[in-house]
Amino acid sequence: MYKHVKRGLWNHLMKNGIEMGLASIIYEVGVASKYVNHAMRTGDLGLAGTSNLYGEDQLALDVLADEIIKDRLDHTGRVRRIISEEQSEIIIFDRARRSGGYAVCYDPLDGSSLVDVNLSVGTIVAIYAGQDPLQDGCRQVGAMYVLYGPRTTLVYCAAGTGVHEFTLNSLGEFVLTRENIRIRPSGKIFSPGGLRSDYLPEHENLVRHLEKSGYKLRYSGGFVPDINQILLKGGGLFMYPATTRAPSGKLRLPFELNPMAYLVTAAGGAATNGRQAILDLECHDLDQRSPIYIGSREEVELAEKILNQQ
Ligand code: AFP
Numbered sequence: 001m002y003k004h005v006k007r008g009l010w011n012h013l014m015k016n017g018i019e020m021g022l023a024s025i026i027y028e029v030g031v032a033s034k035y036v037n038h039a040m041r042t043g044d045l046g047l048a049g050t051s052n053l054y055g056e057d058q059l060a061l062d063v064l065a066d067e068i069i070k071d072r073l074d075h076t077g078r079v080r081r082i083i084s085e086e087q088s089e090i091i092i093f094d095r096a097r098r099s100g101g102y103a104v105c106y107d108p109l110d111g112s113s114l115v116d117v118n119l120s121v122g123t124i125v126a127i128y129a130g131q132d133p134l135q136d137g138c139r140q141v142g143a144m145y146v147l148y149g150p151r152t153t154l155v156y157c158a159a160g161t162g163v164h165e166f167t168l169n170s171l172g173e174f175v176l177t178r179e180n181i182r183i184r185p186s187g188k189i190f191s192p193g194g195l196r197s198d199y200l201p202e203h204e205n206l207v208r209h210l211e212k213s214g215y216k217l218r219y220s221g222g223f224v225p226d227i228n229q230i231l232l233k234g235g236g237l238f239m240y241p242a243t244t245r246a247p248s249g250k251l252r253l254p255f256e257l258n259p260m261a262y263l264v265t266a267a268g269g270a271a272t273n274g275r276q277a278i279l280d281l282e283c284h285d286l287d288q289r290s291p292i293y294i295g296s297r298e299e300v301e302l303a304e305k306i307l308n309q310q
Pocket of ligand 1: 109110111112113114193194221222223224250251
């Protein structure tokens with residue numbers, strides 16, 4: 001067997017003993033990402049003329065990426081319901097069996113406004129057992145992201161069997177490039193989202209402390225590339241805080257925070273809203289947002305300490 005097939009995504013899922021339905025979801029998101037990748041490099045970058053549930057203008061790419069992923073998830077026959085950041089309500093798949101199966105919650109193209117300036121963007125996916133895609137993050141049975149950058153990479157964790165990275169090769173195969181990824185307990189970069197003029201005092205104190213301690217600022221405006229850098233390059237801390245204008249922060253709990261918290265925590269890191277683990281937050285609304293401090297365990301603990309100083 002050729003090397004790229006031996007180290008391919010499906011073989012890895014089977015070697016890891018991932019249940020066939022869960023494995024097919026992860027594999028089919030990988031298939032979908034190849035079409036999303038192609039659309040991004042060749043397709044229409046304009047507005048779709050529609051808006052999402054947050055009232056934000058949708059790009060043609062947002063709508064197309066959403067359709068591609070939705071179709072591949074339906075194709076598995078094992079997904080019962082989905083919610084997408086680009087859809088305003090839960091979608092029920094008739095094809096799936098009425099028992100067992102999975103529910104999927106995804107952001108088809110996070111950071112899509114960066115595509116027209118050729119910055120990296122990503123697909124983020126959370127997977128739950130059963131039919132309810134709006135569950136607390138701690139109930140995920142798997143999560144993954146695809147990062148569309150200079151290379152297209154796919155990172156997944158399923159059933160607690162480690163965090164693994166695959167890279168799309170010239171044959172269109174996702175080949176294993178990093179296995180059992182562990183995030184460093186402490187790092188040297190920080191990614192401070194939000195406007196500084198809107199920071200609350202305790203968050204300003206944390207950012208000043210990181211700057212004085214020599215942490216390097218790395219922030220692209222894309223959640224997936226910014227998290228990927230912290231996960232793979234040496235650890236550190238990504239933050240998108242509560243601000244005076246957005247007391248719950250900007251990033252969405254179901255579509256962005258829960259899956260990334262699952263992956264980073266599985267790699268030995270941590271994710272909190274400043275007081276409570278993201279995975280323990282009650283997830284009850286499609287448009288639920290939360291402040292986020294995510295990355296190396298020591299930096300997350302430092303953030304909680306400074307944010308809660310009396
Ligand atoms: P868009 O999807 O609207 O481009 O926003 C991307 C994002 O949700 C996330 O990917 C980034 O981490 C964050 O917003 C960046 O927000 P700011 O532009 O406010 O820094």
